[in-house]
Amino acid sequence: MMRPVLVRRDRVLPAVQGFGFLVGIFVALVLGAILLLVSDSNPVEVYERMFDSAFRGTDSLSRTLERATPLALTGLAVAVAGSMGLWNIGAEGQMMAGATLATGVAMMTDGLSGPLLIAVMLSCGVVGGMVLMLGPALARSHLGVNEIITTLMLVYVSIRIVEWLEVGRWKDPDSLGFPRIEEVPGQASLPQLFGRANVGVLVALGLLIVFSLAVSRTAWGYELRLAGSSPNTARYAGVSLRRKVLTALLLSGGIAGLAGAVQLTGTEVRLTPGLSNGFGFSGIIVAALALMRPSGVAVVAFVFGAVQVGGQSIQTLGVSAAISTILQAMILFGALTAVVFFNYRIRWAGSGDGSDV
């Protein structure tokens, strides 16, 4: 009996890794089409609508960019932690914490001019994200507590905090009893670029460039990657692992918090428990597809922005927007599989002792 065995390829082109993403998109579109066919929808019509609503015309493009902005920031947040092998899967909660602190400061500082207020709110976003990350980061760096679970648990905590503020202290007095937080002041909205795209796009792009250079071109970034890939070597080289873990996680939380403040000042008008809207979870997929590289995050976030805008648009065809979530996960599964086959090939081996392997 012959059975398949995965054998590592002798030569792997490093550039080929990026193609995993393309293969993933292809696989997702095929599987998505099957799912749509099974549920009596026309995949061609659905995909056409998705494509048009995401790319055709400046208005569509601006919507895609609007969605890509928080995805790029949460993707970057996950990637910064991921470049040293850590997982921040709580960006969803840190967004909320950032937006909460930004809202709080906007309530307290009446009458600041627009640009100053925006700068203060965005800074508070960073701080809010870091505050929520502080516990998991310290627990990880000093006790080795698994950061995957702790960061995620705080997502639920941060949502509850906003729900509590909504019915309690921060309840809008003009809301006629409806649990709702006041709108942020008008001068706190980020200036629009074109259509629905706002300055947040530039903030995200700037940060991606900064981190792309910092991770790949500086001694700090090298130590970060070294600490992730070979902690013992890093320790012998005099790198403090504790400090590296702390900085990577806190930066990650801060970036996700910034995403929350950008979302608050750019797209939403008020803090709600749904402000994060799944961006933090999609950011995990974005970062994983970008192989934790900030430069890749920009590309993947743009595509995912399009998938999400497309997902919203097909609701008018009577198709559930959940399709876009499924497509995102399928892209990742497709890419994961593709990357395995870029590095390994199948060899048919005889059964038995395996000596031919």
Added chain:
Amino acid sequence: MSEAAVIGLFVATVQFATLVYLAALGELIAERAGVLNLGVEGMMAMGAVSGFMVGLETGSPWAAFVVAAAVGALVGGFHALISVVLGADQVVSGLALTIGGVGLAAYVGRNVGGRIPETKFTDMSIIGLSEIRWFGDIFFNQPPVVYLAVLLGAGSWFVLARTRLGLALRAVGESAPTTDAVGHSVVGLRVAAVMVGGGLAGAAGSFLSLYMAPGWTEGMVAGRGWIAVALVIFGAWKPGRLAAGALLFGFTLALQPRLQSFDINFLGLQVNQISPALLGMLPFLLTVAVLVVISWRYRHGPSPAPASLGIAYRREER
């Protein structure tokens, strides 16, 4: 606070404990075989929606339970295919499974949201024991899934600790190369463990949608799959300790919707004045606290985690 309210709290504790225990037991089996599956939340969501739909269609909660388990096993099998057979990153695959599973469940259940099932699991008294004061109501007047969870827990302990299969399963989690050298199939054992684990998570999902909160709403698993993942660490990868942890978490989950009706004064704090939103944080904060305490306890010694947990095995790279 009336006696009935206290008993009600503990009855709900046992039920919430069962919910997280079933899913956590599945995760424990997979992790003992060396496979981390962060897709529990997604598998539970798929189990909840498929179980609910079968329940609507057939009117039989047991048919729903079985189908939900099968769906969970299938979804788990997908994780096994990607992370065990192909050897891709277990964390990434598991996270994608959670996100994709929750999304797929929302899609599958898009037309049944808000419908009320005509049948659900009914309570079953154990003759003789259900008459015991307090204990009878709390432990022996429960839906059969509760008793089944106890049996499954005991069975898992027996298989893991006392049989050759269990030995092989634990060995593959400790050292895959050694197990391979002895002649066991690493891939076979791991795939089987992940699928059994998925089956239990799926079954837990149907207990949620056909008993705990009859119906289907998007996002109804609400983080309890993740609590199950944390419980495995709390339970030190042992089915017995896992049950103790499940009862503790079950208590906090049961407490939140009930505490408002309790007129008690705790440390000068009127309990029923606490906002339900803040009480809702309790299970999640407890999870973080528990993980910190456990890591503190094991800070000098080796962790009780299976040594090969999370590491893919490829024979030719032995």
